[in-house]
Amino acid sequence: MSPHSRSLAAQRRGMSDRGTQYEAVVVGAGPAGITCVGNLLERKLSPILWVDDAFDGGRVNRLYREVPSNTKVKTFLDFAEALTPFREIVSAGGKQEGRMRELKGVDPEKGCKLGMAADMCLALTEGLRGLPGVVATKGRLEEGTLDENPRSPSQWVVKVREGGDAVTSVRTKRLVLCTGASPTIEPLPVELQNSRPLELDTALSPTRLSSALSSQSPLNVAVIGASHSAILVLMNLYHLASSSKPDLRIRWLTRHSLRYAEYMDGWILRDNTGLKGEAAEWARQNLEPETFKQSDVSNFIKRIDYEAGDEEGTYEENLQGCQFYVQAIGYRPDPLPKLKTRGGKEITPYFDNERGTFTYVKESEGGSVGDLARLPGLYGGGIAFPERVVDPRGNVEHAVGFWKFMKFVQRVSPGWN
Ligand SMILES: Cc1cc2nc3c(=O)[nH]c(=O)nc-3n(C[C@H](O)[C@H](O)[C@H](O)COP(=O)(O)OP(=O)(O)OC[C@H]3O[C@@H](n4cnc5c(N)ncnc54)[C@H](O)[C@@H]3O)c2cc1C
Structure with a gap:
């Protein structure tokens, strides 16, 4: 042995x-x-x-x-x-x-x-x-x-x-x-009739995401958050919609503009909280106000901006019509x-x-x-x-x-x- x-x-x-x-x-x-x-x-x-x-x-x-x-x-x-x-x-x-x-x-x-x-x-x-x-x-x-x-x-x-x-x-x-630590799951301030949570860990994997969504058509998925993980999920959903699942539509609910890590002289601003790597590059090219409308991404993703405190109304209006929602709002020990x-x-x-x-x-x-x-x-x-x-x-x-x-x-x- x-x-x-x-x-x-x-x-x-x-x-x-x-x-x-x-x-x-x-x-x-x-x-x-x-x-x-x-x-x-x-x-x-x-x-x-x-x-x-x-x-x-x-x-x-x-x-x-x-x-x-x-x-x-x-x-x-x-x-x-x-x-x-x-x-x-x-x-x-x-x-x-x-x-x-x-x-x-x-x-x-x-x-x-x-x-x-x-x-x-x-x-x-x-x-x-x-x-x-x-x-x-x-x-x-x-x-x-x-x-x-x-x-x-x-x-x-x-x-x-x-x-x-x-x-x-x-x-x-x-x-x-x-x-x-595992993805944070917050109770929602609204009761949803037909919308179910989709685990962030599933949505982060293109393979598992594709099989989780394979039997549903047409399909609306909401993504809550503007974290690094939220952008990775938007990327995965967009790639799915623009390839094998053209009837997939994505609602992106965000409370703030995107924040990027910035390489300064010998140190990194927002080193731990800003977008970096492939996710940052993709977000710059497709999700910023000046690039979004020209990008193919806007054919599949609808951006919904809201303020902190407006969750109830925003979720009521936008999540009810989605079969799934993903919370990408951080990690908890x-x-x-x-x-x-x-x-x-x-x-x-x-x-x-x-x-x-x-x-x-x-x-x-x-x-x-x-x-x-x-x-x-x-x-x-x-x-x-x-x-x-x-x-x-x-x-x-x-x-x-x-x-x-x-x-x-x-x-x-x-x-x-
Ligand atoms: C989506 C994502 C992307 C990331 N990308 C990067 C990156 O590009 N570069 C980078 O440097 N970092 C990255 N990180 C950050 C970080 O490096 C990883 O989250 C890393 O996996 C965390 O390691 P950990 O050892 O703290 O926790 P984990 O990998 O979660 O390990 C904890 C282990 O403890 C075990 N455990 C827990 N409790 C018990 C118990 N009571 N008894 C026995 N076993 C127990 C669990 O089973 C698990 O195996 C990323 C994180 C995420 C979420």
Whole structure:
């Protein structure tokens, strides 16, 4: 049996006594989990227990392989070269180096399909799982209990469900949450008779979108939002309408004009919130007031501008006639494992997006609610827990992207003690 498929209990039996006490438990094996495991190994911290539902590169591989990247290929190559364990994996020859070939073959100054970045994640995941000191367990981290003891450093006792009823408890000094985020779904202020939500993740994939809409004809689809994802969905819908589905019409509901990332002298304005890459180029050519009317896009897309606060009337008027609507209004962190104190009190963690640490409301001596205190041993990274950055003009953003996760964790993880 390969080390990758052994159960957690069996792997722990195969390790030294230290195997029952981990230096870190990392939850999630998307780009952020890969980043954190790599950084902890770089600091010679092991053993590490690495827990994920699938070890398949996270959402970027599961859902976004067909999506054009909003970052240049060189940011992914820099990611793969940022740490010693990564460099060893991608240069060792064999399967993992092969997985990098396509990414290395394209112009580093251009974008690529996210599938190439996902293949890099698969290479790094497979390589890290095979390293001594990494115990990778497919399963769900369900619960973490903070074991605070005035006489010794705090620890977390975590419960991992490996499928079925098998739940294993282990102790760790550090619990690192890289648990990801999913599209935001807001309840609509109107009751729709015949209109159904179409998942943003489905609409982002041309293949899945095409099959989701294949049986409906004629068809009206509404897209709510002007985010990067909204533009990608409009692109996908337009390509479908102008090829195999000519009776498809799209209503685009937007509250503001399009915002683009701008390349300044050594920095990027709206680096995390503005349109970039293929989506930006397509939007400039087809969706701006001066290009829209001349573009073939206007034969299929109707633009509906409205103000914040006018949702009810706008949706009532425009969504009722659509069979589907897509909300492309951002991403929200996925649910966390249940966190609690040894006494059983639930812990709500508040992320410190400058240090990658958390705070919580600590019970004061008498048992009443106390002040916010540092939550020992809990850390976070990735799209769920990104760094807060301020650009030279004072704009505040959350830094989301492979290379940004890496820079953040490289900076803060030496303080994760
Ligand atoms: C449409 C889109 C396009 C993007 N394009 C780019 C781009 O071009 N360039 C770029 O750099 N970035 C891009 N990003 C941003 C970012 O890099 C990705 O969102 C990235 O996939 C986030 O990685 P993550 O590891 O934080 O989360 P995820 O990839 O979601 O990984 C989280 C993992 O944790 C697991 N998990 C969660 N909870 C538990 C638990 N309790 N127990 C066990 N496992 C658990 C999940 O199963 C999952 O595997 C894009 C994002 C989106 C949405």
